[in-house]
Amino acid sequence: MNAVVIAVGSEMLGPGRRDTNAEWLIARLIDLGIETTWRAIVDDDVSRIERLTRAAWGEAGLVVITGGLGPTEDDRTREAVARAMDVPLVRDPEMVERIHARFARLGRVPGPRQAIQADRPDGAEWIDNPLGSAPGIWLGGDGRALAVLPGVPAEMKAMFDASIADRLGASGAGSLARTILKIAGRPESYVDDRVRDLYATPGTQTTILAGSGIVELIVVARGADAHAARARMEEVSGAMRERLGADLFGHDHDTLASIVGGLLVSRKATVATAESCTAGLLGAALTDVPGSSAWYRGGLVCYADDLKLSLAGVGAGTLRDHGAVSEEVSRELAAGARARCAADFGLGITGIAGPGGGSDAKPVGTVHVALDDGAEGRAVKLNWPGDRALIRRRAVVTALDLLRRRLIA
Amino acid sequence: MNAVVIAVGSEMLGPGRRDTNAEWLIARLIDLGIETTWRAIVDDDVSRIERLTRAAWGEAGLVVITGGLGPTEDDRTREAVARAMDVPLVRDPEMVERIHARFARLGRVPGPRQAIQADRPDGAEWIDNPLGSAPGIWLGGDGRALAVLPGVPAEMKAMFDASIADRLGASGAGSLARTILKIAGRPESYVDDRVRDLYATPGTQTTILAGSGIVELIVVARGADAHAARARMEEVSGAMRERLGADLFGHDHDTLASIVGGLLVSRKATVATAESCTAGLLGAALTDVPGSSAWYRGGLVCYADDLKLSLAGVGAGTLRDHGAVSEEVSRELAAGARARCAADFGLGITGIAGPGGGSDAKPVGTVHVALDDGAEGRAVKLNWPGDRALIRRRAVVTALDLLRRRLIA
Numbered sequence: 001m002n003a004v005v006i007a008v009g010s011e012m013l014g015p016g017r018r019d020t021n022a023e024w025l026i027a028r029l030i031d032l033g034i035e036t037t038w039r040a041i042v043d044d045d046v047s048r049i050e051r052l053t054r055a056a057w058g059e060a061g062l063v064v065i066t067g068g069l070g071p072t073e074d075d076r077t078r079e080a081v082a083r084a085m086d087v088p089l090v091r092d093p094e095m096v097e098r099i100h101a102r103f104a105r106l107g108r109v110p111g112p113r114q115a116i117q118a119d120r121p122d123g124a125e126w127i128d129n130p131l132g133s134a135p136g137i138w139l140g141g142d143g144r145a146l147a148v149l150p151g152v153p154a155e156m157k158a159m160f161d162a163s164i165a166d167r168l169g170a171s172g173a174g175s176l177a178r179t180i181l182k183i184a185g186r187p188e189s190y191v192d193d194r195v196r197d198l199y200a201t202p203g204t205q206t207t208i209l210a211g212s213g214i215v216e217l218i219v220v221a222r223g224a225d226a227h228a229a230r231a232r233m234e235e236v237s238g239a240m241r242e243r244l245g246a247d248l249f250g251h252d253h254d255t256l257a258s259i260v261g262g263l264l265v266s267r268k269a270t271v272a273t274a275e276s277c278t279a280g281l282l283g284a285a286l287t288d289v290p291g292s293s294a295w296y297r298g299g300l301v302c303y304a305d306d307l308k309l310s311l312a313g314v315g316a317g318t319l320r321d322h323g324a325v326s327e328e329v330s331r332e333l334a335a336g337a338r339a340r341c342a343a344d345f346g347l348g349i350t351g352i353a354g355p356g357g358g359s360d361a362k363p364v365g366t367v368h369v370a371l372d373d374g375a376e377g378r379a380v381k382l383n384w385p386g387d388r389a390l391i392r393r394r395a396v397v398t399a400l401d402l403l404r405r406r407l408i409a
Numbered sequence: 410m411n412a413v414v415i416a417v418g419s420e421m422l423g424p425g426r427r428d429t430n431a432e433w434l435i436a437r438l439i440d441l442g443i444e445t446t447w448r449a450i451v452d453d454d455v456s457r458i459e460r461l462t463r464a465a466w467g468e469a470g471l472v473v474i475t476g477g478l479g480p481t482e483d484d485r486t487r488e489a490v491a492r493a494m495d496v497p498l499v500r501d502p503e504m505v506e507r508i509h510a511r512f513a514r515l516g517r518v519p520g521p522r523q524a525i526q527a528d529r530p531d532g533a534e535w536i537d538n539p540l541g542s543a544p545g546i547w548l549g550g551d552g553r554a555l556a557v558l559p560g561v562p563a564e565m566k567a568m569f570d571a572s573i574a575d576r577l578g579a580s581g582a583g584s585l586a587r588t589i590l591k592i593a594g595r596p597e598s599y600v601d602d603r604v605r606d607l608y609a610t611p612g613t614q615t616t617i618l619a620g621s622g623i624v625e626l627i628v629v630a631r632g633a634d635a636h637a638a639r640a641r642m643e644e645v646s647g648a649m650r651e652r653l654g655a656d657l658f659g660h661d662h663d664t665l666a667s668i669v670g671g672l673l674v675s676r677k678a679t680v681a682t683a684e685s686c687t688a689g690l691l692g693a694a695l696t697d698v699p700g701s702s703a704w705y706r707g708g709l710v711c712y713a714d715d716l717k718l719s720l721a722g723v724g725a726g727t728l729r730d731h732g733a734v735s736e737e738v739s740r741e742l743a744a745g746a747r748a749r750c751a752a753d754f755g756l757g758i759t760g761i762a763g764p765g766g767g768s769d770a771k772p773v774g775t776v777h778v779a780l781d782d783g784a785e786g787r788a789v790k791l792n793w794p795g796d797r798a799l800i801r802r803r804a805v806v807t808a809l810d811l812l813r814r815r816l817i818a
Contacts, residue, residue: 010616011627013435013445014587018427026422036422038457040449044616048447048468055464059457072601072617073608106793111598131794152620154796207423218423273689273710279696280682280689283710287688290764290797298716301682301692301708303701307750311707341716355699388699 001061001143002037003029006052008068008077009151010043021066021156028160030220032168033175033229034062044068049080053146057084061144062168067151069134071114078137081148082121085139092118095126099133127163131155140167177229179237181217182250184401191215191247195240204236212390213397214256249404256400257285257292263407264295264345271403272341273299274312274333276324276350277367282396297341302333312336312348323362325350327379330368338372345406346372347399351382353391367395371402378402410470410552411446412438415461417477417486418560419452430475430565437569441577442584442638443471444629453477458489462555466493470553471577476560478543480522487546490557491530494548501527504535508542536572540564549576586638588646590626591659593810600624600656604649613645621799622806623665658813665809666694666701672816673704673754680812681750682708683721683742685733685759686776691805706750711742721745721757732771734759736788739777747781754815755781756808762797776804780811787811 005026007019019041026036037060042048049068056063068077082089095118103110117134120126127136127147132155137148147164149156183191188210195217199206207218219237223229241248250259264271273282283299286292302308305324309316314332322328330348338346351367358364365386370379380398384391414435416428428450435445446469451457458477465472477486491498504527512519529535529546536545536556541564546557556573558565592600597619604626608615616627628646632638650657659668673680682691692708695701709720714733717723723741731737739757747755760776767773774795779788789807793800 009618010614011618011625013448014627018432023427037454038449038451038461039422040447042447045446051464051468052447055460059460071598073605074616111602114598131796154799158796205423207420220423275689275692277696278693279701279705280684280692280708280710283684283689283712284687284693284801287686287712288798292688293712296688296712298712298720299689299710300720301689301710303692303696303705303707304750307707311709311749340720341713389697392693 001034002059003034003062003064004056004060005029005036005039006049006056006063006065007039007041007151008044008049008065008080009041010074012041012067013043021151021153024153024157025064025066025160027178028165029062029064030176030178032165033226034168035176044074044076046076046080046083049077050083053081053084057146063146064164065146065148066156069117069136069148069150071111071117071133073113075116077148078116078119078121081137081139081146085121085146087122089119090122091115092120092126095120095135102133127159129155129159130162131158136163138163138167175223175226175229176220177223177226177233178218178220179233180252181219181237181240181244181248182254182256183215183217183244183247184213184249184256184397184404186215186247188215191217191244194243198236198239201232201236203232206236212393213401246405246408249401255285255288256397256404258289260286260400260404260407261289261292261295263404267407269344269407270295270297271345271347272297272337272343273399274302274337274346274348275299276302276308276333277353278349278351278392278395279303281392282347282349282399285396285400297343299341300333300337308333308350312340325352325362325366325368327368327370327381330370331372331377331379334370334372334377338374344373345403347403348372349395349399351391351395353388353395355388365391367391367398369395369398369402371399371406373406378406410443411468412443412471412473413465413469414438414445414448415458415465415472415474416448416450416560417453417458417474418450419483421450421476422452430560430562433562433566434473434475434569437574438471438473439585439587441574442631443577444585453483453485455485455489455492458486459492462490462493466555472555473573474555474557475565478526478545478557478559480520480526480542482522484525486557487525487528487530490546490548490555494530494555496531498528499531500524501529501535504529504544511542536568538564538568539571540567545572547572547576584632584635584638585629586632586635586642587627587629588642589661590628590646590649590653590657591663591665592624592626592653592656593622593658593665593806593813595624595656597624600626600653603652607645607648610641610645612641615645621802622810655814655817658810664697665806665813667698669695669809669813669816670698670701670704672813676816678753678816679704679706680754680756681706681746681752682808683711683746683755683757684708685711685717685742686762687758687760687801687804688712690801691756691758691808694805694809706752708750709742709746717742717759721749734761734771734775734777736777736779736790739779740781740786740788743779743781743786747783753782754812756812757781758804758808760791760800760804762800762804764797774800776800776807778804778807778811780808780815782815787815 333348
């Protein structure tokens with residue numbers, strides 16, 4: 001079965017906008033053995049949405065449309081889909097009730113147009129939306145289906161995983177298996193050199209992607225059934241795993257923070273942070289992981305230099321002799337985080353994220369990252385160019401990877 | 410005139426891939442007064458390329474197709490376009506010569522399939538490619554046009570700027586002007602109610618977009634020239650600005666943090682943070698702004714409850730009597746941040762980001778945000794459902810907006 005993914009929304013055709021929903025959906029569909037053969041982004045014009053829906057339904061086994069399910073005048077997807085399927089749009093009184101009840105629960109009054117969210121093409125089923133007011137729409141039959149989901153990414157993803165994946169699982173026509181290997185602390189070219197010859201393994205396709213200090217190898221394998229596809233995928237990814245050793249930190253949905261969290265749990269240990277140029281980004285990354293309160297204690301954001309002294313206990317002499325951006329200060333930040341937050345490990349970051357503040361000796365991109373473990377600890381210096389956001393993200397990745405490598409050593 | 414942009418290439422439908430060519434083209438077309446109404450990414454299948462080209466040509470004044478002009482078996486765009494235009498594909502012997510000459514100049518031997526790059530739909534003109542071997546294709550007439558360019562971004566951009574922009578400039582499509590109005594602290598429906606009637610202003614189009622507590626109004630206006638388009642855009646956005654009052658925080662590239670930073674600079678004031686559930690996200694958001702060291706002091710990440718006491722000076726009695734997620738604790742966090750980081754303003758956040766940790770009295774999504782200014786301060790309670798990331802982002806937006814409204818009061 002092949003799929004077409006259509007995103008509705010004029011705003012996504014503006015400069016600098018992307019449709020991340022489709023990127024996510026395409027990856028999920030591959031997991032289900034469904035290949036996307038085209039995708040489109042269309043403005044809010046009802047005739048154009050209708051035309052593209054018709055074109056998609058004319059050839060694809062599955063059409064997924066996101067966006068245009070809100071209560072405003074711009075939200076015409078319901079109407080366009082009904083037209084494309086040549087059925088009337090009908091209002092479901094029971095859904096009107098449910099929407100009103102939801103607003104009442106939240107102590108809010110629905111707007112006058114809110115009821116249009118209870119309209120659906122005749123014969124369609126609802127897809128429950130646990131996070132918002134717009135229900136999705138499902139039209140199936142003859143082994144084919146069309147699904148309409150809201151454009152809000154969190155709602156769309158929750159609904160796909162809860163309601164669409166299962167309905168599609170039953171289909172099948174050959175299978176795809178897919179995995180992502182994730183590597184930290186090495187440049188893309190280093191990883192590429194180690195595994196490149198495996199890209200040519202028959203029946204598989206490997207893509208290498210790099211960003212913010214993390215390299216990903218996306219391995220897709222095809223087989224007669226799920227078992228065969230999986231075996232072929234395991235063969236290639238297993239060989240890669242062996243060659244990459246400790247540089248490989250995880251796969252698929254793993255993040256560096258989730259891996260670090262798992263390692264800390266298994267060692268019954270905790271971590272705390274002291275950040276200057278990242279100013280909380282490391283704490284935020286660690287606590288992206290649900291349940292992080294079991295192993296993340298807290299931290300100090302020492303953006304101003306005097307707070308490095310008062311909050312983290314960095315020595316005035318250290319700051320004077322070595323400067324705020326130095327290995328010495330990063331180590332004292334890490335030690336201060338560990339002591340003041342009563343943790344087993346402390347991580348410290350200090351650097352120049354730019355665009356201002358650089359010098360010949362310490363150009364923009366100079367970042368010192370340190371780990372304190374009560375013994376000799378570890379320290380790393382980064383000096384890669386990049387914009388402010390990239391320099392800060394790389395510093396966070398480096399800090400997480402420093403702790404990861406210490407925990408598996 | 411409206412445009413459709415189609416990118417050809419199976420690889421762009423893989424996970425983690427984007428079509429940056431279309432993003433670039435859409436921005437360039439806006440500068441030329443041409444609005445893109447849909448865009449698509451299609452795999453290498455010749456029938457699908459043909460079908461989408463036909464759908465685009467059936468409605469758009471301009472169709473731009475990128476990719477599929479190489480010399481390999483996958484490169485079928487020439488053939489698909491000829492079919493979609495119902496003309497034969499013909500080989501141009503002069504272009505065969507030119508391609509061979511180019512290879513000779515580079516000291517290389519053309520592959521056996523290289524000559525297919527000299528095929529074009531009957532009646533088409535060539536578009537010179539100064540950087541590569543694949544020429545582009547131009548089909549024009551009756552004030553409409555279809556252009557095919559290579560997928561290699563550098564070649565595509567060079568060819569568009571050298572050969573396409575001028576041909577389109579002559580088409581006299583007028584100009585577009587565009588602005589984004591940004592609103593915080595109000596739901597989408599509230600904003601929509603206030604400005605909806607202005608959407609119908611002739612010659613303009615407005616899109617409303619919401620996410621993470623911020624609502625955007627994207628206003629696009631059309632005019633005979635740049636001046637006229639700008640005047641019309643100003644008319645609509647000016648009227649919206651007036652109605653939205655203090656809820657409007659900025660436009661275009663403004664962020665809440667950059668606006669807050671500007672206000673703090675103008676008042677020679679500083680801010681500090683104390684975060685529980687956001688664990689550094691607020692500090693990171695404030696310091697996304699270059700130059701934030703002038704007005705952001707630092708912060709405390711009090712993830713564990715005992716650190717709320719030891720780092721931020723929250724009272725043990727407050728914590729016991731009201732619980733960690735309470736207005737009282739958020740106010741003491743804000744006061745602690747202000748005092749311990751020696752700032753003029755302190756912001757405190759405490760809440761339940763989920764997925765665990767909720768109760769009937771304090772469900773997931775309950776977040777208390779407080780501002781301390783040394784006087785009575787302010788506090789806000791959020792209780793919106795959502796996933797962990799969304800709840801944390803909304804808390805950050807609420808904290809930034811609380812400070813913004815205090816600074817403009």
